[in-house]
Amino acid sequence: MAKIVVDQNRCNGCGKCVKLCPFNQIKVVEGLARIEIGCTMCGVCQESCPAKAIFIERETPTPADISNYQGVWVFIEQQQNRIKPVSLELLGKAQELAQKLDQELAVVLMGDNVSKLIEDLASHKIQKIYLIEAEGLKRYTTEAYAYVLTSLVSQYKPNILLIGATNTGRDLAPRVAARLRVGLTADCTDLDITEEGYLLQTRPAFGGNIMAQILCKYTRPQMATVRPNVFKKPVPSLDSGSPEIIKIELPLNPLSGRTKIVEVVKEVSEAANLEEANIIVSAGRGLGSPDHLYLVRDLAQLLGAAVGGSRAVIDAGWLPHHQQVGQSGKTVAPELYIACGISGAIQHLVGMQTSKRIIAINKDPEAPIFKVATLGIVGDLFKVIPLLIEGLKKIKN
Numbered sequence: 180m181a182k183i184v185v186d187q188n189r190c191n192g193c194g195k196c197v198k199l200c201p202f203n204q205i206k207v208v209e210g211l212a213r214i215e216i217g218c219t220m221c222g223v224c225q226e227s228c229p230a231k232a233i234f235i236e237r238e239t240p241t242p243a244d245i246s247n248y249q250g251v252w253v254f255i256e257q258q259q260n261r262i263k264p265v266s267l268e269l270l271g272k273a274q275e276l277a278q279k280l281d282q283e284l285a286v287v288l289m290g291d292n293v294s295k296l297i298e299d300l301a302s303h304k305i306q307k308i309y310l311i312e313a314e315g316l317k318r319y320t321t322e323a324y325a326y327v328l329t330s331l332v333s334q335y336k337p338n339i340l341l342i343g344a345t346n347t348g349r350d351l352a353p354r355v356a357a358r359l360r361v362g363l364t365a366d367c368t369d370l371d372i373t374e375e376g377y378l379l380q381t382r383p384a385f386g387g388n389i390m391a392q393i394l395c396k397y398t399r400p401q402m403a404t405v406r407p408n409v410f411k412k413p414v415p416s417l418d419s420g421s422p423e424i425i426k427i428e429l430p431l432n433p434l435s436g437r438t439k440i441v442e443v444v445k446e447v448s449e450a451a452n453l454e455e456a457n458i459i460v461s462a463g464r465g466l467g468s469p470d471h472l473y474l475v476r477d478l479a480q481l482l483g484a485a486v487g488g489s490r491a492v493i494d495a496g497w498l499p500h501h502q503q504v505g506q507s508g509k510t511v512a513p514e515l516y517i518a519c520g521i522s523g524a525i526q527h528l529v530g531m532q533t534s535k536r537i538i539a540i541n542k543d544p545e546a547p548i549f550k551v552a553t554l555g556i557v558g559d560l561f562k563v564i565p566l567l568i569e570g571l572k573k574i575k576n
């Protein structure tokens with residue numbers, strides 16, 4: 180627990196802290212700073228008070244015995260017996276981390292009849308595969324998966340646990356972290372190992388205005404989630420050796436939870452697989468009005484592409500949030516990304532610049548999107564897109 184205190188003998192009521200508190204939680208009342216209940220103990224005021232009048236008293240946590248925790252683990256997410264690409268992307272990074280720490284790389288593979296997926300993992304320099312097969316794990320449920328993963332971690336004590344920030348991962352990781360009473364850094368954009376051997380977790384903070392670097396010094400495992408397409412998939416290696424398979428037998432009936440999946444209904448959406456789409460056509464404010472979205476949709480349909488959008492388009496309510504590409508939306512890396520009327524602000528570029536090929540359509544030759552484009556079309560999208568559609572239709576016919 181932490182406590183924040185204003186030393187009344189030192190505070191001179193200058194109000195500097197009031198302006199600097201990012202959460203608006205300080206008032207000057209009768210010449211003295213008063214901290215409000217919503218203070219997050221971020222520490223900004225303590226560092227900036229010229230009179231050194233603010234103190235945050237933090238109890239130093241008693242470090243758990245972290246020396247017993249060894250190895251880098253990746254949770255392998257599978258759906259209908261297909262490994263999600265993000266799990267392979269994490270494996271690439273995990274190989275690097277394990278090498279730096281000189282610790283083993285292990286994965287957790289759970290589901291029903293998932294042992295056939297071991298083949299897809301074998302070429303990734305994994306030393307151990309924890310395999311848990313049970314009918315109750317056929318479909319993801321929070322209770323069952325969190326139960327199994329928490330039990331495994333408690334028993335085998337990994338140093339690091341990485342999970343993809345997919346819908347499943349975003350549900351599972353915090354449950355597991357809470358049960359283990361450890362921290363979790365969600366949506367990391369980079370991971371590394373410090374000189375002292377801690378996992379250095381980088382992620383945007385304060386609405387993306389700063390990149391925070393987070394260390395977890397007192398508890399284990401160090402847990403992080405990473406969005407799809409942030410890391411590149413590793414190249415399979417021919418000399419990976421064969422991983423040790425550790426089959427975990429579950430105690431009788433541990434999975435009969437309070438929730439039951441009755442039916443899985445697939446969402447019929449033009450953005451259903453934005454993160455896994457091969458081609459994405461994205462709409463920007465240059466379209467001028469939601470009435471013109473049909474241009475992007477028609478082009479996407481002809482190409483078999485998913486439809487995305489810039490934040491300007493999402494904020495204006497032209498498309499739903501799950502179709503936003505960029506720093507505060509989805510990170511994508513398709514074979515082809517077509518940006519229509521998108522200026523190319525840095526927050527958009529970080530979400531799509533690793534796409535293999537980028538075609539940008541913009542009437543402003545100075546638009547920053549052209550700096551990352553493989554092919555730039557300087558022109559009015561109301562003329563260019565219909566020409567592309569016409570050309571594609573001819574080819575198709």
Ligand SMILES: Cc1cc2nc3c(=O)[nH]c(=O)nc-3n(C[C@H](O)[C@H](O)[C@H](O)COP(=O)(O)OP(=O)(O)OC[C@H]3O[C@@H](n4cnc5c(N)ncnc54)[C@H](O)[C@@H]3O)c2cc1C
Binds near residue numbers: 388525
């Ligand atoms: C913390 C933070 C997080 C953010 N997160 C994201 C994010 O996740 N994703 C994101 O996209 N943005 C994000 N933004 C917003 C970002 O800074 C930009 O404001 C946004 O990307 C702009 O969207 P846009 O390119 O569609 O619009 P604009 O910047 O307005 O660009 C419109 C473009 O269309 C072109 N144009 C206009 N008419 C035509 C025409 N007829 N033909 C061809 N071209 C035309 C113009 O030349 C212009 O380049 C974030 C901002 C902040 C501060």
Ligand code: SF4
Binds near residue numbers: 185
């Ligand atoms: S900055 Fe320091 S001295 Fe000034 S009001 Fe805040 S606590 Fe008091």
Ligand code: SF4
Binds near residue numbers: 200202218222224
């Ligand atoms: S610790 Fe942070 S949130 Fe709390 S009062 Fe100071 S600046 Fe505001």
